[in-house]
Amino acid sequence: MAQKVLDALEAKFAHAVVRTGSAHGDEIAWIKRENLVEVARWLRDDAAMSFDYPVFCTCIDWLDWKPIGLPPEQHWSEDKPRFTVCYQLRSLTHRHRIRLEIEAPEHDARVPSLSELWPAFNWQERETFDMYGIRFDGHPDLRRIYLYEEFVGYPLRKDYPKEKRQPLVRRDDLPINPIKRAGHEEKR
Amino acid sequence: MAVELTTTRLEDAAKWAKQSKLERATNWGRKFSLFTYPFVTACCGMEFMSVAGPKYDLARFGAEFPRFSPRQSDLLMIVGTITEKQGPALKRVFDQMAEPKWVIAFGVCASTGGFYQNYHSMPGADQVIPVDVYIPGCPPRPEQVLDALILLMDRIQNGRGHSQLRMKREQLIASATEE
Numbered sequence: 001m002a003q004k005v006l007d008a009l010e011a012k013f014a015h016a017v018v019r020t021g022s023a024h025g026d027e028i029a030w031i032k033r034e035n036l037v038e039v040a041r042w043l044r045d046d047a048a049m050s051f052d053y054p055v056f057c058t059c060i061d062w063l064d065w066k067p068i069g070l071p072p073e074q075h076w077s078e079d080k081p082r083f084t085v086c087y088q089l090r091s092l093t094h095r096h097r098i099r100l101e102i103e104a105p106e107h108d109a110r111v112p113s114l115s116e117l118w119p120a121f122n123w124q125e126r127e128t129f130d131m132y133g134i135r136f137d138g139h140p141d142l143r144r145i146y147l148y149e150e151f152v153g154y155p156l157r158k159d160y161p162k163e164k165r166q167p168l169v170r171r172d173d174l175p176i177n178p179i180k181r182a183g184h185e186e187k188r
Numbered sequence: 189m190a191v192e193l194t195t196t197r198l199e200d201a202a203k204w205a206k207q208s209k210l211e212r213a214t215n216w217g218r219k220f221s222l223f224t225y226p227f228v229t230a231c232c233g234m235e236f237m238s239v240a241g242p243k244y245d246l247a248r249f250g251a252e253f254p255r256f257s258p259r260q261s262d263l264l265m266i267v268g269t270i271t272e273k274q275g276p277a278l279k280r281v282f283d284q285m286a287e288p289k290w291v292i293a294f295g296v297c298a299s300t301g302g303f304y305q306n307y308h309s310m311p312g313a314d315q316v317i318p319v320d321v322y323i324p325g326c327p328p329r330p331e332q333v334l335d336a337l338i339l340l341m342d343r344i345q346n347g348r349g350h351s352q353l354r355m356k357r358e359q360l361i362a363s364a365t366e367e
Contacts, residue, residue, distance in 0.1 A: 146273075164307060
């Protein structure tokens with residue numbers, strides 16, 4: 001349905017669109033990082049596009065992605081970018097939707113922020129930063145939104161240990177006190 | 189537990205005979221005037237409302253009045269999941285309550301963390317504060333909550349609550365050091 005949006009995007013920003021595709025009824029455009037803001041601004045302001053409704057912003061961690069049934073060359077490997085940041089947009093006037101996907105490598109997990117264009121992305125980007133550690137360049141207030149400041153690491157990354165807790169407070173008379181234990185390890 | 193709950197009055201009297209008359213009277217008063225502080229964090233709250241509502245009616249046991257200040261309450265009901273971020277708040281609420289105080293962990297999340305075995309949830313509220321009675325269930329039936337309340341009342345009468353035992357221990361230590 002939004003194929004005409006993809007066609008218009010490819011016609012206007014041939015240098016910025018890596019590739020386009022369609023999955024499960026959703027049209028996806030992979031955008032280069034450095035051109036994201038100009039593409040997004042055009043998508044918002046152009047009368048034929050007018051994407052006025054930011055749906056969500058999230059991230060995909062591809063670490064060790066080896067699904068059964070896919071040929072090995074499509075599996076994730078060290079030379080491929082680890083993260084994909086997704087912005088889902090929707091137009092209430094034209095009733096079409098599109099997903100912008102931006103790839104970011106692990107050593108440089110940075111993506112330009114879209115919170116200037118759509119203020120609703122402000123908290124969504126903070127959540128993505130909180131869970132995945134993606135830095136959003138140009139974000140006005142990039143802090144953790146759900147977790148506490150003392151938290152170390154990013155819990156939704158695939159290499160975060162599944163049951164690793166970082167307690168803020170524990171009873172003194174616990175048989176195994178993780179806080180005291182952590183302090184003991186630091187002293188050693 | 190079932191045996192304790194179905195004691196005859198003679199057996200009760202034998203158990204209570206270990207206490208002084210004043211202790212017996214104060215514990216009797218305490219167990220029938222529990223003021224609850226509902227620390228409601230999650231979906232178990234619906235079940236708590238059902239218990240407090242007229243059909244199951246916690247008021248029959250003298251615990252009908254939820255106080256929304258911890259300073260005015262002596263029974264802390266932890267209803268729902270406790271996250272690591274909530275730990276300091278829960279500890280502060282518990283510390284603000286006046287002695288003696290009792291704690292009920294309502295539901296499996298407050299008791300053990302339930303199915304949340306991950307980075308954000310606490311494996312049971314007893315990691316932070318001492319809990320007197322645990323109620324399993326996701327969410328527990330109202331009958332289970334009433335059962336737990338009766339169990340707690342029995343424990344209060346016998347002076348076996350966590351804070352009662354601690355107060356007794358502190359008194360013993362104080363009297364021993366005076367000598």
